[in-house]
Amino acid sequence: MKILRDRIARWSLVGVLLTLAAAVMYTPTASAHGEKSQAAFLRMRTIHWFDLNWSKASVNVNEEVEISGKFHVFEGWPESVDPPEVSFLNIGIPGPTFIRKESYIGDTFVPRSVRLEIGNTYTFRVVLKARRPGEWHVHTMLNVQGGGPIIGPGKWITVEGSMSDFRNPITTLTGQTVDLETYNLGNTYFWHALWYAIGLAWMFYFIKNPVFLPRMVMVNAGRADELITPTDKKVAMLFGAATS
Amino acid sequence: MSTSSSAVRSHAEAVQVSRAVDWLGIFILFMVLTGSYHIHGMLTMGDWDFWADWKDRRLWVTVYPIVMITFPAAVQAVIWERLRLPFGATICILGILFGEWINRYFNFWGWTYFPVNFVFPTAAVHMAIFLDVVLMLSGSFLFTAVIGGLGWGLLMYPGNWPVIAPLHVPVEYNGMLMSIADIQGYHYVRTGTPEYIRMVEKGTLRTFGKDVAPVSAFFSGFMSILIYFMWHFVGRWFGTVKFVKKT
Numbered sequence: 001m002k003i004l005r006d007r008i009a010r011w012s013l014v015g016v017l018l019t020l021a022a023a024v025m026y027t028p029t030a031s032a033h034g035e036k037s038q039a040a041f042l043r044m045r046t047i048h049w050f051d052l053n054w055s056k057a058s059v060n061v062n063e064e065v066e067i068s069g070k071f072h073v074f075e076g077w078p079e080s081v082d083p084p085e086v087s088f089l090n091i092g093i094p095g096p097t098f099i100r101k102e103s104y105i106g107d108t109f110v111p112r113s114v115r116l117e118i119g120n121t122y123t124f125r126v127v128l129k130a131r132r133p134g135e136w137h138v139h140t141m142l143n144v145q146g147g148g149p150i151i152g153p154g155k156w157i158t159v160e161g162s163m164s165d166f167r168n169p170i171t172t173l174t175g176q177t178v179d180l181e182t183y184n185l186g187n188t189y190f191w192h193a194l195w196y197a198i199g200l201a202w203m204f205y206f207i208k209n210p211v212f213l214p215r216m217v218m219v220n221a222g223r224a225d226e227l228i229t230p231t232d233k234k235v236a237m238l239f240g241a242a243t244s
Numbered sequence: 245m246s247t248s249s250s251a252v253r254s255h256a257e258a259v260q261v262s263r264a265v266d267w268l269g270i271f272i273l274f275m276v277l278t279g280s281y282h283i284h285g286m287l288t289m290g291d292w293d294f295w296a297d298w299k300d301r302r303l304w305v306t307v308y309p310i311v312m313i314t315f316p317a318a319v320q321a322v323i324w325e326r327l328r329l330p331f332g333a334t335i336c337i338l339g340i341l342f343g344e345w346i347n348r349y350f351n352f353w354g355w356t357y358f359p360v361n362f363v364f365p366t367a368a369v370h371m372a373i374f375l376d377v378v379l380m381l382s383g384s385f386l387f388t389a390v391i392g393g394l395g396w397g398l399l400m401y402p403g404n405w406p407v408i409a410p411l412h413v414p415v416e417y418n419g420m421l422m423s424i425a426d427i428q429g430y431h432y433v434r435t436g437t438p439e440y441i442r443m444v445e446k447g448t449l450r451t452f453g454k455d456v457a458p459v460s461a462f463f464s465g466f467m468s469i470l471i472y473f474m475w476h477f478v479g480r481w482f483g484t485v486k487f488v489k490k491t
Binding site for chain 1: 263270331356361365371378
């Protein structure tokens, strides 16, 4: 009887574990963005986006996409939201799948925040350059200080190709043309690796000798001063000079 | 074996056990500091450390040293006082940089594809070694707070200059003067960090005798002295041994 009960218990457990494993391994793609998670008054009574146009639905890496259209700053702007005195024309994408090359409100280039007037209608244009292959829902967005992100309509854009082909050249005022994807990368790694090695060397100098128990015994016995030798101090001065 | 007899049977075994404790202790201390100091850093100086365009001459130079001298001060208070170990600040910084580089490379780059030349962390090993050396040579927490704290703040910008200088090269972009770091921030879209959040050189500091970085550095140095003093006591409080039973 006991053997039978044990067997039932064991196989029931196996069944439960198999069910759990099957549930965990099945992960359907999530395609909701939470656009409607914003409060209705925030979506409907702040910025009205209209006449939007996404120039392409499918591009290759390094190709450009332009999003243009208009937005109206609604007269019934909610009192609970700060007026759009500091606003930033942004793009809602999952990370830098595109890079933003240009953005304009009217004819003004707007890499910074701007002031918008309630009741006015503005034309805008954003030029993006495809960077990462995949299917991306690309939104317009306006970040308002004291109001948060006010997301506009989105459209699926497919990017094909390979991200390793992406280039982002910039010409500096010193006459150099550099690729922002890799510029200064080697220099960054070098200095960080050098400093990390120096830090490890400082630590290893002391942990090559006994670290915890013997030192604790000596400090408790009142012999703490013997733990730092004149050689240790010379080494310290060397490291101090090197880092300063 | 009872509590009154030794756990080891020979001197050689005692040495072996002591060394095993050393490696375990170092590993645990390193990992605990990596986690805790990292959380502290992210909640205080986070964005200034994440993004190249936030690495300015004002708030980065000011905020980073002040909030980051906390754990080094506390750890020094414990491991110098109890063990005369002069690497309290260094182990903190090596820990946080270890965690930060894993985060930047595998998450910022590997997951969200921000280029590493835009999201590298702040170099702080030189500041930590300076703080440890001052404590070791002076043997005084007060001296370390004043001279070490001031040096901690002053050394930050020059130590990071070799890394960030190439990003401050000017570019004329669509008729506007920007630095390469500014363009990185503009190009690589961050939906959660709208431009007006970017706390970069805000205020009138630039009109104060034109030199921004030295003013920020001295202010952060003086504030670091104060924070070192406060967090030394945090370290002492957490480093108490009064709960350890005397045998």
